[in-house]
Amino acid sequence: MDIPRCRACRESAGDLVLDLGDQPACDYFPELDDPGPDPVYPLQMWLCSSCGLAQLLADPTVPEEPKGAEPAALVAQAVDAVDRVDRAGLLPQNGVVTEYGSPHGGSWLGLLADRGLVPADSGQADVIVDCFGFMHAADQQRALAERVARVASDGVLLLQYHALSTIIRQRQWNALRHGHFAYYSTTALTAMLATVGFSPRTAWQFDLYGGTVLLAASRRGEAGTGPDAAVLSLLQDDARLGVRDPAAFADLQRDVQAHATALHDWLTGERSAGRKVLGYGAASRAVALLCHARVNRELLPAIADASPAKHGLRMPGTDIPVTDPAQLAANQPDAVVLFVPDLLAEVRGSIPEVEAAGGRWVDAETLGSRSLQ
Numbered sequence: 001m002d003i004p005r006c007r008a009c010r011e012s013a014g015d016l017v018l019d020l021g022d023q024p025a026c027d028y029f030p031e032l033d034d035p036g037p038d039p040v041y042p043l044q045m046w047l048c049s050s051c052g053l054a055q056l057l058a059d060p061t062v063p064e065e066p067k068g069a070e071p072a073a074l075v076a077q078a079v080d081a082v083d084r085v086d087r088a089g090l091l092p093q094n095g096v097v098t099e100y101g102s103p104h105g106g107s108w109l110g111l112l113a114d115r116g117l118v119p120a121d122s123g124q125a126d127v128i129v130d131c132f133g134f135m136h137a138a139d140q141q142r143a144l145a146e147r148v149a150r151v152a153s154d155g156v157l158l159l160q161y162h163a164l165s166t167i168i169r170q171r172q173w174n175a176l177r178h179g180h181f182a183y184y185s186t187t188a189l190t191a192m193l194a195t196v197g198f199s200p201r202t203a204w205q206f207d208l209y210g211g212t213v214l215l216a217a218s219r220r221g222e223a224g225t226g227p228d229a230a231v232l233s234l235l236q237d238d239a240r241l242g243v244r245d246p247a248a249f250a251d252l253q254r255d256v257q258a259h260a261t262a263l264h265d266w267l268t269g270e271r272s273a274g275r276k277v278l279g280y281g282a283a284s285r286a287v288a289l290l291c292h293a294r295v296n297r298e299l300l301p302a303i304a305d306a307s308p309a310k311h312g313l314r315m316p317g318t319d320i321p322v323t324d325p326a327q328l329a330a331n332q333p334d335a336v337v338l339f340v341p342d343l344l345a346e347v348r349g350s351i352p353e354v355e356a357a358g359g360r361w362v363d364a365e366t367l368g369s370r371s372l373q
């Protein structure tokens with residue numbers, strides 16, 4: 001095996017902290033009649049001992065980068081985030097903004113334009129915003145250098161990320177996926193920013209994905225730009241959890257099989273009891289979970305998804321078809337396994353027929369942790 005090299009600091013000392021074995025690319029949705037087997041690739045998280053960045057060890061997949069339907073929870077969070085940044089005085093009137101977007105969609109530019117900012121594609125900007133874009137860069141060092149070079153002298157870099165502390169604490173092992181190269185702790189990101197002369201200034205936390213952080217950073221040495229209490233609190237939380245310690249990841253690895261077994265056993269039980277169960281959310285975390293749980297269409301006959309591009313295809317690594325959400329209303333299932341918990345409020349509202357017919361929504365993530373209690 002090649003010696004690993006950190007995507008951020010280029011050092012080679014580190015530990016394999018999460019190993020999901022060989023997995024299909026989670027964005028490769030084959031035609032329904034494609035019998036497979038789908039190509040699989042190692043899916044492993046490596047923790048750099050030098051800078052502390054948790055990252056994909058290797059990724060031989062070619063991203064398909066489908067723009068899925070944008071969940072209402074993501075849209076609402078963007079509104080909240082832009083409002084909080086504005087109230088902190090970080091959005092200068094008529095200031096220039098540049099966005100590094102996520103391939104999954106979810107731009108903040110419209111919201112920022114409403115606050116008087118002017119978008120620009122080139123040159124420096126007063127505000128550089130990166131909402132889940134940074135993690136898609138295989139070369140983290142280069143991607144960070146590119147972003148900070150665009151920040152005007154007294155400008156601000158806004159980075160939003162699904163916190164590594166959330167992934168560890170909530171045992172979200174299936175957050176690991178091909179195409180997402182970095183899993184940031186505030187601690188590792190602070191170290192990365194320091195190498196380019198930047199320092200975190202303030203941060204905000206959101207419930208999205210169980211715990212998401214928006215960090216505002218600027219060049220060091222400017223008056224009053226040291227980390228504030230919100231940043232220090234995140235760093236202290238990281239330290240308590242041990243985000244730089246491979247031992248902190250042990251529960252994450254242990255939960256992989258426990259979670260998968262819990263899902264398989266629950267689906268088997270429901271089928272034995274003669275109850276009809278369908279799924280919702282053909283997301284990347286569903287792919288890893290279903291593959292580990294060896295769930296096929298016998299146990300879960302269909303997974304609905306709001307993205308029309310996925311309809312008529314099947315889930316990677318299994319034979320479960322992806323269908324239009326209208327199928328849920330028509331089929332009156334006894335239960336719908338929800339693979340993306342952030343969607344709960346949205347789907348209860350958009351598909352009221354499920355509960356009206358006596359069905360219930362079941363959180364695929366909680367199903368796993370319950371088995372551990």
Ligand SMILES: [Zn+2]
Pocket residue numbers: 006007008009010011048049050051052053
């Ligand atoms: Zn490193």
